[in-house]
Amino acid sequence: MKRMMVAAIALCALAGCERAKQDMYDQPRYKTYAPSPLFEDGASARPPVAGTEPRARGAFADSSGGRHGVDLVQRDVGADEAQTNPYPVDMTLLKRGQDRYMIYCMPCHSPAGDGDGLVVRRGFPAPPSYHQDRLRNAPDRHIYDVIKNGYGVMVPYGDRVEPADRWAIVAFIRALQLSQHADVASLPPDVRARLGAQP
DSSP states (O other): OHHHHHHHHHHHHHHHHHHHHHHHHTOOOOOTTOBOTTSTTOBSSOOOOTTOOOOOOGGGTTSGGGGGTHHHHHHHHHHHHOSSOOSOOSHHHHHHHHHHHHHHTHHHHOTTSSSOOHHHHTTOOOOOOTTSHHHHSSOHHHHHHHHHHOBTTBOOOTTTSOHHHHHHHHHHHHHHHHHHHOOGGGSOHHHHHHHHHOO
């Protein structure tokens, strides 16, 4: 009998916990711009505290780079509006592009850019090879826009890859294309000699 009594009390207590849990989800709250009698001005929305610094917006919001403010955002806008790569193509840019490519592009496009990445080998639709004439002859802006907005089954990466990194990836893709389709006449003499010596 005593056990039955303890079990009944436990069940009642558990039922009360469920109600308390539901109350946590259904807390009283104000909708945006709703009136409130708690404050003198009658508004529930509160103005920023004096001395509050505005945060960066756009691609730099919620990032450590956001603290640098308007200059970076303006540079970001300039890079996003450029029709050709606005950065000097040097080893620093290519290394950055390679790094970003390996993170965002390689799973589908493969390390060589031939469209045979690990995701494709597991059944995902194959992207086109970067080494086909259509993409070798496409303007840089086309590749940039595909990274930003997506294309076909490729999702947009505009929210993950900032404009400067998109241009770095474009530069690296151009290097990949050149690695497979370089004009032999444009190579340095020692490289041409090594190529001629190969069987």
